[in-house]
Amino acid sequence: MRFIPEENITALLLRLSENATVWAPQVVRDTVNTVLFAPWREGAEIETGLYSALPVKGLVLPATERLFSFRYHRAGEREKIEIEVDELRERAAVFAARACDAKALVTLDALFLDGSGRSYNDQHYRARRGALTVITLACTSCDSACFCSSFEDGAAATAGSDLIFYPVSGGFLAEAVSATGRELAALDLFQESNLEKPPLAETAKVELARLGQRLLDKFDDIDFWRRTAEGCLSCGYCSYACPACHCFNIFDEMESDRAGGRYRCWDACMFYAYTLESSGHNPRPEAAHRYRNRLAHKFSYFPLNRGEFLCTGCGRCIRGCPAGRDVRDVIKALGAG
């Protein structure tokens, strides 16, 4: 396997920076160790121990994205609209993503890039995803919010990554997963090594057997969901921090009398407005309905439709919940598989 000495990491990032913005987890200035993926510049310290508050999904599905600009203009008698699609011109590379984040990119790919016609092939997502290189740092330790071992491959998942780094003495073993990864691993910054991969993190596990059905069985028990969701503040953090949540809303914003832009912005099913209909009716009026939907989508509807969970066990929704909710408690409360 290929190996990169620790002292070559800066050189690697500089090499990547030549034609891409390199995103790496860093502590935000003036905060008590709030970690976010941010553009890396030489000298910036990369934080790989703490968990970032947000996943890397923003690099392919940004919190806000201008899809196109529009402008009204008069052509003779008629009003016409001129549209200019915003093109992505920048490449991006992410360094020290976690396996759970990278794996979720594949889930998003299936939704946004499906060639079968079952879902939409999204040009903006395609441009960002095609311009993204993912270097994952495999986890050799975890915290009590992690539960990726519940899912296939756990911390050893390689899906979604181009290159995976395994921390070993003096540097990192590098496993190429894609052609881009192989190209990188062939750089002169890497060398051959016969070191062994380190043992990876074993996290807490949740019982996933028949979970989809267990959720459906409980669907009509609204009192169960009221009890489950009663501490939930109904904010959008868990959705926005989730590497697999992908809901969005689309808005037109006028920027002058005659011109504006169409934006795609993250949306979250925990918000009241998410299902609010123009008639004023809301099919999910209580936090309980919304909480039920969020869980059932992740662990029942999505697996039934697409054969995989909409969760990779990253634990962000547990670590960052302002009300201390733990999704695993709910799964437990649904009873044994």
Next chain:
Amino acid sequence: MEELIPIIKKALEQVDVVLGWAQSPAAGVAVPAFFHTPAEADAAVFDSTCAHNLAVYLPRLADKKVGIVAKGCDARSIAQLIAEGAVKRSGVFVIGASCPGMIDVKKAWRCFGFGKQVCDAAGKVAMEGKTVAREEILLWKCRGCRDPEPVICDVTVGEASSEAPAPPAEPAGIRKRFAAMTVAERRQFWQDQFSRCIRCYACREACPLCVCRDVCTIQAHEPGWAGAAVDSPQSWMAQLIRVNHLAGRCTGCEECERACPVGIPLMLLLEEQNDVVEELFGYRAGGEAKPPFLTFDIKNDTWDEER
């Protein structure tokens, strides 16, 4: 605080639910819990990780009779909600808990790792063998606490601490730097801060006084006071609207800042505004006095919180 459990059980004889805390096995700290039955109340705890302001749940439970374990600062929020008519005094049973000062759990987690058991004794906070001085890890509001005793209370639990609260800290770190900034520097500072905002509205949802919630103007598109695009100027504008709607209403509980997942120091805005309100009107929200400026009709006692 073992005497809390029987008090909650007794309260359950006359209320539908008691809001308190229970230990979270994963997080190693207390998290909000709803006790409906005496058996559930056996899980109740109260320690220095009970930072959450449970008053946030009261307007959502306005149709129920609710017991609530409240610290001194939480009681101010309850008093303010009652003054504004969002909660009926007869609908709440306040269990005033004597507060030792709350630990900034996120701060501890980020220094020691999520889920580490917090041990708080003898002026030191220990997590897995590592120890820090207590005042270093207290929430900012707990330093120089002005309200150790609940302003509104039906029964108390715990001995009032004989120790004086930690003295108000000299503004350090970000507060010190911020105080010294020029207006132009502050503008840049906030632009940087709000560039991280993801508009998850955890600040609003965790705020006990942000009672509009589901119909909040900063999430509305008509009228679009704050644009839909999640960028720094729009997010800043949205937050300033929220802050201004809390003028004379914010009790300084710090929940918005605690809830913010990306660490925006929201209390810098609210502290400044609270100081101005106190200076101009001699009024602190959450007391006995009638709020000097209510931006809504106080005679309307039917808060239409969408449920």
